[in-house]
């Protein structure tokens with residue numbers, strides 16, 4: 001299945017708090033990071049394990065499981081993706097970070113790329129793309145295009161909230177990609193905002209409105 005809606009009570013509770021009118025920048029930012037951690041836990045559930053022999057507390061040899069040298073790059077989409085980054089990195093502290101910047105033109109809803117700094121060996125890594133919002137899907141599709149052009153072969157997407165239109169468009173363009181989200185909401189409004197959604201996630205994280 002390429003879309004995973006995480007219905008865990010902690011995720012749903014925290015997402016519900018984020019939807020509240022007048023939420024402070026501090027609370028929104030904290031929740032963005034916390035839900036980012038919980039969705040990362042789900043998105044990494046199939047990482048390969050391997051047996052490793054260790055010396056245990058009483059000096060005997062013991063076989064334990066370690067993650068099998070899986071190389072990961074976290075890909076925050078500027079700006080709003082940065083709001084999830086601390087939470088995601090808590091579970092993946094050794095991951096390399098590839099930053100991309102895209103801004104949606106609010107008239108045409110087309111994404112405008114303005115920054116790209118990817119890790120050099122991205123072809124060997126799983127990319128975990130993070131952005132709170134998947135609306136029309138334009139930004140996510142352009143990001144995945146960028147990653148694949150650079151040689152990336154395995155991509156997972158973590159978004160807090162998605163619109164059905166954006167999920168459909170993204171999976172049509174990139175059927176090999178898996179999307180993890182706390183919610184697929186009702187629809188997009190005539191300005192391309194997700195309903196009920198969260199409002200403008202970037203502005204809420206950075207306190208710019």
Ligand SMILES: O=P(O)(O)OC[C@H]1O[C@H](OP(=O)(O)OP(=O)(O)O)[C@H](O)[C@@H]1O
Pocket residue numbers: 077078079080081102103104105109111131132133134135136137138139140166192201202203
């Ligand atoms: O699916 P789409 O229709 O492309 O819209 C989603 C994009 O819009 C928002 O970013 P925005 O362009 O507002 O930039 P920002 O993060 O700098 O606020 C959001 O964080 C996504 O990146």
Ligand SMILES: O=c1cc[nH]c(=O)[nH]1
Pocket residue numbers: 133135192193194195197198199200201202
């Ligand atoms: O609902 C939306 C759509 C795009 N960007 C946002 O921040 N929110």
Ligand SMILES: [Mg+2]
Pocket residue numbers: 080200201202203
């Ligand atoms: Mg924004």
